[in-house]
Amino acid sequence: MGTARVSDGATIGGVTISNVNKVWWPDEGITKGDIARYYHAISPLLLPWMRDRPLTAERCPDGMLGGCFYRKNFPEGNIPVGAPRLRLRAASTGKDVNYVVGGTLEALLGLVRVGCISMHVMNSRVGSMHDADWLAFDLDPSSGEFSDTVRASSALRGILDEHGLASFPKTSGSRGLHVFVPLRTGHSQEVVTAFAVRIGEELARRAPDLVTMAHRKSARGARVYADPFRNAYLQTIVPPYSVRRRPGATVSVPLAWDEVTATLDPRRFTMYTLEKRVAAADPWSDFNRRAQRLPD
Numbered sequence: 001m002g003t004a005r006v007s008d009g010a011t012i013g014g015v016t017i018s019n020v021n022k023v024w025w026p027d028e029g030i031t032k033g034d035i036a037r038y039y040h041a042i043s044p045l046l047l048p049w050m051r052d053r054p055l056t057a058e059r060c061p062d063g064m065l066g067g068c069f070y071r072k073n074f075p076e077g078n079i080p081v082g083a084p085r086l087r088l089r090a091a092s093t094g095k096d097v098n099y100v101v102g103g104t105l106e107a108l109l110g111l112v113r114v115g116c117i118s119m120h121v122m123n124s125r126v127g128s129m130h131d132a133d134w135l136a137f138d139l140d141p142s143s144g145e146f147s148d149t150v151r152a153s154s155a156l157r158g159i160l161d162e163h164g165l166a167s168f169p170k171t172s173g174s175r176g177l178h179v180f181v182p183l184r185t186g187h188s189q190e191v192v193t194a195f196a197v198r199i200g201e202e203l204a205r206r207a208p209d210l211v212t213m214a215h216r217k218s219a220r221g222a223r224v225y226a227d228p229f230r231n232a233y234l235q236t237i238v239p240p241y242s243v244r245r246r247p248g249a250t251v252s253v254p255l256a257w258d259e260v261t262a263t264l265d266p267r268r269f270t271m272y273t274l275e276k277r278v279a280a281a282d283p284w285s286d287f288n289r290r291a292q293r294l295p296d
Contacts, residue, residue: 013040015109024063036112038271042241049239050102052125054086056236057116073097080110117245120236132192135181136230143222149177152224166290171266173244173252182291189233196228256283
């Protein structure tokens with residue numbers, strides 16, 4: 001794994017990780033070093049999803065024992081040292097935000113070094129920040145029942161099929177599902193978001209007792225929230241193979257549609273069970289080849 005001990009640190013993938021023995025998951029005994037080693041091992045599969053994309057990282061310095069916050073601003077000279085960045089002006093504050101740009105192992109492991117666990121990427125790249133590479137739905141069950149999410153995703157797939165759109169499901173790594181639609185170049189985020197809103201509204205119209213588009217949590221009841229706004233400018237979503245700060249260190253995993261059934265348990269996809277999973281055929285292997293245009 002390319003690991004050398006340095007006092008209470010270790011060099012993993014050429015990056016010095018401090019406090020590698022710090023326990024982040026007490027129940028499982030998972031340490032900060034374990035997370036760094038996982039990301040090093042999975043990097044050939046994860047980095048292509050992060051390459052050239054500005055990202056937000058979920059920073060959890062004490063793992064499961066403490067709080068977390070989303071960090072998007074990593075000023076020049078700040079850590080992770082040497083990671084590529086993109087400076088963008090925040091409309092809400094008028095201040096510059098220095099986003100880390102993903103795609104390098106040094107940037108990925110540098111984020112772990114400063115206590116980041118989950119990575120969240122944009123659907124655009126630095127060369128065309130207002131153009132979307134994919135459309136994504138985040139299906140979040142208000143009831144907490146994953147079976148509700150499975151039912152909602154099946155209904156969503158049906159609508160996308162009606163529009164002639166190939167779609168790809170994955171676990172969110174938490175309690176929901178993500179559904180991605182790969183896109184050809186030339187789709188603005190504004191157009192993609194508007195299309196996702198229309199699809200979501202149709203989904204909620206067809207299954208009003210199961211799905212809602214209500215942004216306020218108090219208005220959702222026990223229904224699945226079909227979030228279309230992961231597609232908007234500067235919004236982010238967890239890429240495949242990112243670890244989540246959840247019991248067992250679950251991972252967001254690409255799925256085939258025939259796996260999305262009532263028996264699917266997303267908790268079985270963890271950083272420790274993934275090796276066997278990725279050794280088999282990748283259900284998203286043709287994701288880029290299936291890139292398509294949205295219907296008018």
